[in-house]
Amino acid sequence: MRRARALPLAGLALAMALGSTAPAAAAGDPAAPKVTAPRTLPTPEFAGESTSSACYTDPYSGSGAGWIGASFDGVRLRVKATGPSRTQLQTTFQLWDTSYGGKRTNLTNGWSASSEQTAYVSGDLLKEGGQYGWRARATDGKLTGAYTPWCYFRVDTTHPTAEVTTDAKPKRVGQEATFTLHGTDTGSGIACARWQTDPTFSVGWSCSDEATDLHVVRLTDGKADIKVKPESWGSQAVYLQTMDDAGNLADTYLSYYAQSSTAPIALGDIDADGKPDVLAPDAAGHLRTRGADPRDTPNAHAAAAPGDLGSWARVQYTHRGSLYQDRVDDLVAHAPGGANLYLFHNAGAGHFTEQGPGVLGKPSTCKDAAGKAIDCVKNGLGGDWSKVTGIAAYGSPRGDTPADGQSLTRTSLLFVENGRLWLAEAAFGTLLSREATLISGNTTRWAGYDLLTPGRAQGTDFPTLWARSQKDGTVRAFTIKGTPAAPDFSAFANPSAAPVLTTLAPAAHPRVGSDGDLTGDGIPDLWSADASGKVTVFPGKGKAKPYPTVTGFGAGR
8 A cells, every 4th residue: 555645734643532631522512612514635436426525424325435545645634613712722533443443543633713624644544445434523621512423434545457458350440340448446446447549648537428438438347348440550559547436547558550451442431441421510510420429539629620610510621532642531621711721631530630730722823624824813713712612522533533442532622712613633742733723614603502522423434513502402413524634624614504413402401412322322322411410311313333323312311
């Protein structure tokens, strides 16, 4: 047991209870001093139940007396002592070791006019696993008041054990693996555990955090299984803290190696499982995947939303492909009216805001759809992103089939600025090309449209664009013609002339999107999300081969 440092107190004397020479008790005399509000510090607790009490008066019912753990530096016994005579009082604290044959020790303060009285119990008076009671009374030299009720506490300064194990199977990026958390405690008993993949644990957590944090778990018979999806290839670790009922902690970790994912790459995929993912703001403003547990780590924290909005609900965001040429999507985001366009990198697990974003430069030269140089300012392109009203990660306008099958095609970006539709292709080093292509012509027809990127949806390898009118809710389809070397954007000139696939009224469907095939039939789907983050999917109708062709949508589900 760790010996706590005895804390000195002027006038404090130790004496055996039977040797006390205090005046006779006069508990019934209203003139006798009174002692009230007994408190034990640190407060005895049951960490597993997240309960505590400064004075447990019944150690033999329920869970018994609370526990004091290894972090204490002496136990303080505190009361309020008052007397009608308003003279100085002397307060005596009696400590009782409740074990068979345990002694009683008096801790007597000097005379004082202060009502707050404290006795310090050093660690050498306490033994590991012991239960103690204490009470106090005061005297004015003539009359001695009654004792307070007994307050009880128990002592556990031994830390629990902690261990993480897993099977011998190879772990792969983007695939869940099972790890088992183990913990034991021979004193107060194991309470709960907390795990994470980051080596730095925050302080101040409790077992009750399990209601809001999936990383805080209860151990059944000393263990619990957890699922971990490696974020990136290479050396990884699972870090564990266990807590016993006295609040004592134990730390450990298990290192392992994550191999490259064997899942197929897919545009729209943010967590390396080979399937497209929907991202929508929840009621708290966090960005989460469809069906995510609200206790789990958000894919993008509300506080990290661009523009200091404190929520992703009002942010323009998009993901389809990687500007870093990775296996998973990055996130591009813009706060309405903001001068900057942000790139949130994805390390592999779909968490975008664990580090700060980068800033994407604005194209500074312009050309028309035929490749002819044009004046940017005269065609409505500003020097920053503040006039942009819509963005969409589009994929490659030269075809979405990956060149190597190992990493995603670097995405381009569609954006609407001053009512015109522009395309900025990917460029090595600067991430986005410094040249923008005006694919709508110099008109303002694209004002008031939401841009949706389902991927290949018109029977070719070129990505399709869907646009939802914010006025009447019609969803129309636009496709590139021509060849990869010379793509033809003529279909993008007039948004109202494209074929209508369905109608989703903005009032009923404030946020709409498409991330490709969500139902597993090979045909891209449409989705909408309400203010709580609940997503409704409208399955695409048409055919899947040789390239998907969408002709309409089924009922929402």
